[in-house]
Amino acid sequence: MSLDADEVKKIAYLARLKIDEADIPGYVSNLSNILDLVEQMNAVDTTGVLPMSHPLDAVQRLREDKITETNQRERFQAIAPATEDGLYLVPQVIE
Amino acid sequence: MSYDSNWEVVIGLEIHCQLATKSKIFSGSSTAYGAEPNTQANAVDLALPGVLPVFNKEALRLAVKFGLAVDAEIGLRSVFDRKNYFYPDSPKAYQITQMDHPIVGKGHMDIELENGETKRIGITRAHLEEDAGKSMHGTYHGMTGIDLNRAGTPLIEIVSEPDMSSAKEAVAYMKKIHSLVRYIEISDGNMQEGSFRCDANVSVRPKGQKEFGTRTELKNINSFRFVEKAINIEIERQIDLIEDGGKVIQETRLYDADKNETRSMRSKEEANDYRYFPDPDLLPVVIDEAYVEQVRSELPELPEQKKQRYMSEYDLSAYDAGVITASRELADYYETVAAKAGDAKLAANWVTGELAAKLNREEVEITEAKVPAEAFAGLLLRIKDDTISGKIAKDVFEAMWNGEGSADEVIESKGLKQISDSSAIEAMVDEVIVNNPSQFAELKGGKDKMMGFFVGQVMKASGGKANPGQVNAIMRKRLEE
Numbered sequence: 001m002s003l004d005a006d007e008v009k010k011i012a013y014l015a016r017l018k019i020d021e022a023d024i025p026g027y028v029s030n031l032s033n034i035l036d037l038v039e040q041m042n043a044v045d046t047t048g049v050l051p052m053s054h055p056l057d058a059v060q061r062l063r064e065d066k067i068t069e070t071n072q073r074e075r076f077q078a079i080a081p082a083t084e085d086g087l088y089l090v091p092q093v094i095e
Numbered sequence: 096m097s098y099d100s101n102w103e104v105v106i107g108l109e110i111h112c113q114l115a116t117k118s119k120i121f122s123g124s125s126t127a128y129g130a131e132p133n134t135q136a137n138a139v140d141l142a143l144p145g146v147l148p149v150f151n152k153e154a155l156r157l158a159v160k161f162g163l164a165v166d167a168e169i170g171l172r173s174v175f176d177r178k179n180y181f182y183p184d185s186p187k188a189y190q191i192t193q194m195d196h197p198i199v200g201k202g203h204m205d206i207e208l209e210n211g212e213t214k215r216i217g218i219t220r221a222h223l224e225e226d227a228g229k230s231m232h233g234t235y236h237g238m239t240g241i242d243l244n245r246a247g248t249p250l251i252e253i254v255s256e257p258d259m260s261s262a263k264e265a266v267a268y269m270k271k272i273h274s275l276v277r278y279i280e281i282s283d284g285n286m287q288e289g290s291f292r293c294d295a296n297v298s299v300r301p302k303g304q305k306e307f308g309t310r311t312e313l314k315n316i317n318s319f320r321f322v323e324k325a326i327n328i329e330i331e332r333q334i335d336l337i338e339d340g341g342k343v344i345q346e347t348r349l350y351d352a353d354k355n356e357t358r359s360m361r362s363k364e365e366a367n368d369y370r371y372f373p374d375p376d377l378l379p380v381v382i383d384e385a386y387v388e389q390v391r392s393e394l395p396e397l398p399e400q401k402k403q404r405y406m407s408e409y410d411l412s413a414y415d416a417g418v419i420t421a422s423r424e425l426a427d428y429y430e431t432v433a434a435k436a437g438d439a440k441l442a443a444n445w446v447t448g449e450l451a452a453k454l455n456r457e458e459v460e461i462t463e464a465k466v467p468a469e470a471f472a473g474l475l476l477r478i479k480d481d482t483i484s485g486k487i488a489k490d491v492f493e494a495m496w497n498g499e500g501s502a503d504e505v506i507e508s509k510g511l512k513q514i515s516d517s518s519a520i521e522a523m524v525d526e527v528i529v530n531n532p533s534q535f536a537e538l539k540g541g542k543d544k545m546m547g548f549f550v551g552q553v554m555k556a557s558g559g560k561a562n563p564g565q566v567n568a569i570m571r572k573r574l575e576e
Contacts, residue, residue: 015179051195084240087231088133
């Protein structure tokens with residue numbers, strides 16, 4: 001399976017990555033190679049094999065439902081580019 | 096609805112229900128509503144580098160409890176995934192949710208239709224996920240303000256099958272789920288605060304067609320009234336569009352309550368490729384049958400079970416039993432009244448009648464009723480022992496609601512005790528007969544309707560205090576004389 005330049009641009013846009021036009025052919029071939037590898041793996045018979053959702057053979061540790069965090073807004077907002085009335089300000093998003 | 100019967104409507108709902116935990120799903124921040132902006136948003140909620148989510152035990156328990164209450168398969172091994180999208184109310188640029196292995200699988204919920212029939216609505220799944228923050232538009236010199244207190248609040252998203260075929264059915268289903276989550280105490284269900292909200296997938300197709308029409312998704316509807324209005328207006332829009340030769344586009348739409356219209360949210364469209372993958376920060380959640388059984392044993396009697404019990408144990412109608420069991424608080428109130436008054440039917444009549452009407456008029460919940468269950472039972476006892484008539488009891492109830500004391504105190508202070516002294520009633524009956532000779536002649540002549548007139552006159556003469564049964568009996572006696 002191979003990707004074309006438009007698909008690479010779409011993937012970059014979805015990930016909010018800026019890529020140079022000149023680098024696109026390189027991405028096209030590298031990403032296509034990865035998909036080819038996946039294609040090869042698809043050929044393996046996996047009947048009876050449970051899908052692996054995590055490389056560690058372990059299960060999730062659970063946390064008690066306790067409030068352990070205190071208000072540290074001032075410290076967090078000290079490193080934010082813009083704040084007002086306790087809110088983080090970001091470029092306008094229009095619905 | 097006014098659309099003609101050539102069209103069939105298909106609706107599925109996605110209900111987002113906030114789980115009643117103290118802390119967030121993956122962090123130790125408080126989930127309490129209404130705090131100052133961003134005072135409950137810590138490093139994990141803000142997605143600062145290097146933080147790791149740790150799953151909240153209680154969120155797991157509440158989700159399993161929901162699954163059991165809708166008779167669903169429970170995922171003994173569930174997996175968290177990342178749903179990727181960019182929006183400032185989600186600082187990680189992804190939402191942690193569950194895609195392929197949700198905690199709750201296939202279940203169902205029965206709803207009652209207007210014609211009295213029951214319809215089973217399939218529940219496809221319910222998965223655990225985190226809520227996003229809140230955006231404030233418009234007031235910050237052209238910028239958007241972000242409050243991340245809500246980010247990371249635990250939710251279950253309850254996805255239904257496309258089994259509903261009208262806005263009314265959708266509302267009935269949503270109400271049933273709402274009542275259930277409060278019954279089993281997994282959520283406060285507070286719709287104003289956003290603890291319970293829904294998205295509706297709506298499509299139409301010509302009657303008889305097998306394939307679904309193209310659907311649109313109505314986002315974030317947070318009241319029962321708006322669900323019905325939004326769906327109806329969207330159905331109308333789609334039918335008009337198709338009948339005019341147009342085509343429905345699959346898209347997300349927003350309901351505008353002020354204009355009563357839905358409109359496209361184009362901004363969400365481009366991002367509609369979420370590239371789900373398992374979240375490497377979280378391991379699979381594994382539970383065993385013993386755990387599931389433990390949670391099952393914590394389930395209270397469910398609304399449907401309670402309803403069936405009221406019908407068999409108390410001999411209530413399906414309708415009355417349904418009304419009373421719609422809220423756990425009302426059912427508790429009713430059971431106290433029925434037990435203390437020793438008359439389940441009388442209690443049901445009064446709870447679904449006078450009490451429900453009063454709550455409605457005053458716009459208060461049963462928990463705020465000014466007459467507690469014990470006092471209410473006291474009133475019914477006086478009806479039962481013929482101290483007062485049902486009619487007078489309504490006045491007594493009103494006085495009790497206004498804080499004028501117990502039923503006995505009100506009856507005593509207002510002198511409302513029913514006249515059961517037969518000689519007194521006989522005297523009143525005779526007086527009414529003497530004053531209305533022609534009507535009495537008609538009654539004697541066989542005009543039975545006149546009976547009502549006489550009983551009414553006697554009741555009036557007694558100020559409503561005569562025992563109506565006795566008045567009737569004495570009138571009959573006079574007729575035979």
